[in-house]
Amino acid sequence: MRLLAALGALCAGLFVAALMIGPAQIGIAESFRGLLAGDGAAGLVMREIRLPRAVLAALIGGCLGLSGAAMQGYLRNPLAEPGLIGVSAAAALGAVIAIQTGFAAAFALALPLSALAAALLAVLLILFMAGPGGGSLALILAGVAVSAFAGALTSLVLNLSPNPFAASEFVFWMMGSLADRSWLHVVIAAPVMAVGAAMMWGIGRGLDALTLGEDAAASIGIGLPGLRLRIVLGVAAMVGAATSVAGAIGFVGLVVPHLLRGRVGGRPGALLPAAALGGAAMVLAADIAVRLVLPGRDLKLGVVMALIGAPVFLHLIWQQRRGG
Amino acid sequence: MVRLIAALALCLAGAASAGPSRVVSINLCTDQLAMLVAGPGQLVSVSWLAADPALSLMAEEAGQIGVNHGGAEEIYLMRPDLVLAGPYAAHATVEMLTRLGVQVRTIPAANTIADIRRNITLMGDALGREARAEEILSAFDADLAALPEGRPLLATTYAANGLANGRDTLSAEAMRRAGLFLLADRIGHSGGKMALEELVMAGPELVVTGSRYATPSRAEAVLDHPALSALQAERLSVADRGWICGLPALTGTIRSLVR
Incomplete structure (x- = not known):
């Protein structure tokens, strides 16, 4: 509980910092006045540009952290992460197809739901390939294949677009960015994210029981098919919605559970809320970093995340190799 | 040789x-x-x-x-x-x-x-x-001699990827010639990307946008940002072809910019 309070405070602090930092130099007092009163140019910047961006960063980070913790708990494998195993790449493909075919404009939630559908296919494929034990090799290899395939198709769709700008947007879809996102994006992504997160409610007990093995879990009354269904749908909804508005942001679901696992005594159930808060803090921090390092250049979030995430990933593989 | x-x-x-x-x-x-x-x-x-x-x-x-x-x-x-x-x-x-x-x-x-x-x-x-x-x-x-005199509104172009025109461009010349006061001149913008925040804070009175493609792209999405519509500025659309090239037809584009 103390960990959750500390993570919550960290999120709140980073959220305020994210509101205070931006290419337009606005003083702290003026920022707060703009945020509360909402009038004038400062009000517009705070309420319509920085606030939705910070809200989206927190929501997306929370979803990615929670998805990573849930998948790792279910597969009992610390390498299971939506970005690494191709779920994010598939979601990006779904979003790009929806945008380029015009389906995204058909109704309000068409964009996140298209990404959800593609992410769902990827999750099912990965679970099928990895098998019930969730072996690392099959998981990562299937992930590499799904990522490469989805990435290539995304590039193809963008290249076929009659809009010359679209062809250069592959980087956004593969690396993720929150630049110039608005309330429009919060409004379409948040409901789908909320449904996904709601599905995760109460799976903690099942994940804890799974650490004893599937037979033991079944013997204490855990319905494994139901658990699996909820995780599959929940992860697809959360990663799909997050990716459809901000592109694929990798490594969040890998790094955050890795950092927090020791703090919750290795219990996957207790890790879920901690990973959600930790993910929110991490994406908020990364989005502050991209604005501090190269303001006005739209440095991609994936760049920052990979700088942190890739060493963690290698460390995990090293540990698994030594552990056998 | x-x-x-x-x-x-x-x-x-x-x-x-x-x-x-x-x-x-x-x-x-x-x-x-x-x-x-x-x-x-x-x-x-x-x-x-x-x-x-x-x-x-x-x-x-x-x-x-x-x-x-x-x-x-x-x-x-x-x-x-x-x-x-x-x-x-x-x-x-x-x-x-x-x-x-x-x-x-x-x-x-x-x-x-x-x-x-x-x-x-x-x-x-x-x-x-x-x-x-x-x-x-x-x-x-x-x-050129027949061009009317326009009001000196603070103006800038704003295009896909948040590009705003710089001081030494043909579009800047056309806008100055239309009597407009260029935002790039005021804040010393030499061309390239201008963050939406910076644009909002600079408080332009006229924002000139260009042609849009029929299929959407993320680069152009910034032009649909609610903060841009909420801006207390006149919006004007000038087709890109009107000032990509330095042609005598530029006078027509200048005329459309005169407020």
Whole structure:
């Protein structure tokens, strides 16, 4: 509980910092006045540009952290992460197809739901390939294949677009960015994210029981098919919605559970809320970093995340190799 | 040295006759200027961009003349006696054409009205159509003199990827000429990306946006941002083709900018 309070405070602090930092130099007092009163140019910047961006960063980070913790708990494998195993790449493909075919404009939630559908296919494929034990090799290899395939198709769709700008947007879809996102994006992504997160409610007990093995879990009354269904749908909804508005942001679901696992005594159930808060803090921090390092250049979030995430990933593989 | 003499000889030969008779243009801007200045049948091919109505003011004429895609082989087979290129032409293409003995003339970019006047003269000289160039020039000068005086609103362009025009661009020249006060001049923006926050804080009175493509892209999504619509500024849309190239038709674009 103390960990959750500390993570919550960290999120709140980073959220305020994210509101205070931006290419337009606005003083702290003026920022707060703009945020509360909402009038004038400062009000517009705070309420319509920085606030939705910070809200989206927190929501997306929370979803990615929670998805990573849930998948790792279910597969009992610390390498299971939506970005690494191709779920994010598939979601990006779904979003790009929806945008380029015009389906995204058909109704309000068409964009996140298209990404959800593609992410769902990827999750099912990965679970099928990895098998019930969730072996690392099959998981990562299937992930590499799904990522490469989805990435290539995304590039193809963008290249076929009659809009010359679209062809250069592959980087956004593969690396993720929150630049110039608005309330429009919060409004379409948040409901789908909320449904996904709601599905995760109460799976903690099942994940804890799974650490004893599937037979033991079944013997204490855990319905494994139901658990699996909820995780599959929940992860697809959360990663799909997050990716459809901000592109694929990798490594969040890998790094955050890795950092927090020791703090919750290795219990996957207790890790879920901690990973959600930790993910929110991490994406908020990364989005502050991209604005501090190269303001006005739209440095991609994936760049920052990979700088942190890739060493963690290698460390995990090293540990698994030594552990056998 | 041999190449230089050959080029000189070609130049002299060109000057002696009435001008080149088979001219190929491989740049959107030289295409349109050449179409204005060239005599009937003199221009045998223009670039494919000139036939794109989103980019070209003379798409129909370009379609009638016939288009090329700027490849050296394709150009060489047309047996031109003069190729007109822009400053950003593919270096390899120009190099190869020169090596094959085709005369290539590069017309510089136009960022000011003085540049446009210079380019009209250059084009008249290149095509041996000095009298026609004079004619166009005097009509251009008359159009410029007839432009009305506009109100000095603080204005900027804002386009896909958050690009705002810099001080030394043709669009900046057109906006100043329309009486507008350029945001780039006030905050010292030298062109390129301007964050939406910065634009909002600068408080422009007029935001000029360009053409949009039918299919969406994330680059253009910034133009749909609610903060941009909430801005207390007049919005004006100017088609990109109106000021991509320095042409006498710029006066029409300037006229549409006058508030």
